Amino acid sequence: xxxxxxxxxxxxxxxxxxxxxxxxxxxxxxxxxxxxxxxxxxxxxxxxxxxxxxxxxxxxxxxxxxxxxxxxxxxxxxxxxxxxxxxxxxxxxxxxxxxxxxxxxxxxxxxxxxxxxxxxxxxxxxxxxxxxxxxxxxxxxxxxxxxxxxxxxxxxxxxxxxxxxxxxxxxxxxxxxxxxxxxxxxxxxxxxxxxxxxxxxxxxxxxxxxxxxxxxxxxxxxxxxxxxxxxxxxxxxxxxxxxxxxxxxxxxxxxxxxxxxxxxxxxxxxxxxxxxxxxxxxxxxxxxxxxxxxxxxxxxxxxxxxxxxxxxxxxxxxxxxxx
Numbered sequence: 001x002x003x004x005x006x007x008x009x010x011x012x013x014x015x016x017x018x019x020x021x022x023x024x025x026x027x028x029x030x031x032x033x034x035x036x037x038x039x040x041x042x043x044x045x046x047x048x049x050x051x052x053x054x055x056x057x058x059x060x061x062x063x064x065x066x067x068x069x070x071x072x073x074x075x076x077x078x079x080x081x082x083x084x085x086x087x088x089x090x091x092x093x094x095x096x097x098x099x100x101x102x103x104x105x106x107x108x109x110x111x112x113x114x115x116x117x118x119x120x121x122x123x124x125x126x127x128x129x130x131x132x133x134x135x136x137x138x139x140x141x142x143x144x145x146x147x148x149x150x151x152x153x154x155x156x157x158x159x160x161x162x163x164x165x166x167x168x169x170x171x172x173x174x175x176x177x178x179x180x181x182x183x184x185x186x187x188x189x190x191x192x193x194x195x196x197x198x199x200x201x202x203x204x205x206x207x208x209x210x211x212x213x214x215x216x217x218x219x220x221x222x223x224x225x226x227x228x229x230x231x232x233x234x235x236x237x238x239x240x241x242x243x244x245x246x247x248x249x250x251x252x253x254x255x256x257x258x259x260x261x262x263x264x265x266x267x268x269x270x271x272x273x274x275x276x277x278x279x280x281x282x283x284x285x286x287x288x289x290x291x292x293x294x295x296x297x298x299x300x301x302x303x304x305x306x307x308x309x310x311x312x313x314x315x316x317x318x319x320x321x322x323x
């Protein structure tokens with residue numbers, strides 16, 4: 001949901017806020033095998049992750065990964081972090097390494113900028129990470145709150161494009177001007193004294209106001225790299241329309257193109273979700289998904305074969321499942 005201090009004016013760069021979701025997931029099974037293999041969405045990426053992880057963990061790479069479901073690549077929902085952490089947790093359990101999530105993230109250099117993917121994998125909920133100093137291994141979670149049960153989030157997808165990633169993302173950060181210190185100070189104040197108390201007291205309006213303000217400012221800051229406040233014009237129009245219909249917390253997740261908003265009340269959210277689908281039915285590349293906040297982190301469940309691990313994930317959270 002946004003960075004607090006991309007410039008690192010106090011010696012800690014980035015710092016971010018984000019939320020775990022239930023209805024968009026990474027779900028996989030990992031088992032011992034004669035040779036390395038993977039099936040399902042993002043199978044190639046999974047094979048690369050196993051090779052990298054098995055090398056740094058000093059374990060054999062002879063496993064098979066069956067991916068039942070995966071978060072789409074490069075749409076701003078942390079798919080790479082969740083898949084890598086899932087496989088890392090699976091290998092740790094399979095080979096009795098007893099590594100925790102942060103140890104695995106450190107081995108794979110996850111959390112180079114945002115610590116949200118790691119934080120929600122650990123704990124779920126709404127989290128704030130404390131950014132990176134020169135000595136930081138993975139950005140620490142400095143605040144975590146449960147998402148109220150009746151809050152819903154509407155995601156807006158654009159199948160025409162992907163968000164900036166890889167080398168292009170690194171180059172974009174290098175080319176951007178320094179983020180204004182006064183804006184970082186303002187948003188840290190708003191998060192601490194408005195957004196966090198609001199979510200603690202189940203008050204979506206002031207919470208949403210902060211997210212929208214942060215997203216507007218950060219979106220304009222990143223516009224030089226992504227073209228405008230939203231990387232997808234259609235997503236931007238849809239999110240703004242949802243805002244006029246009463247949704248709050250309007251923005252773009254990471255580099256997008258996925259947009260989001262929040263609604264208080266299940267029936268109200270379902271109604272607005274249906275209206276949005278009808279309103280933008282002629283935008284063939286646009287799609288919408290209604291999601292809920294996930295208030296638990298990773299989970300590993302037993303399966304019949306003691307050498308299998310099934311890993312379930314939701315949104316930016318991953319449920320670990322296994323021996």
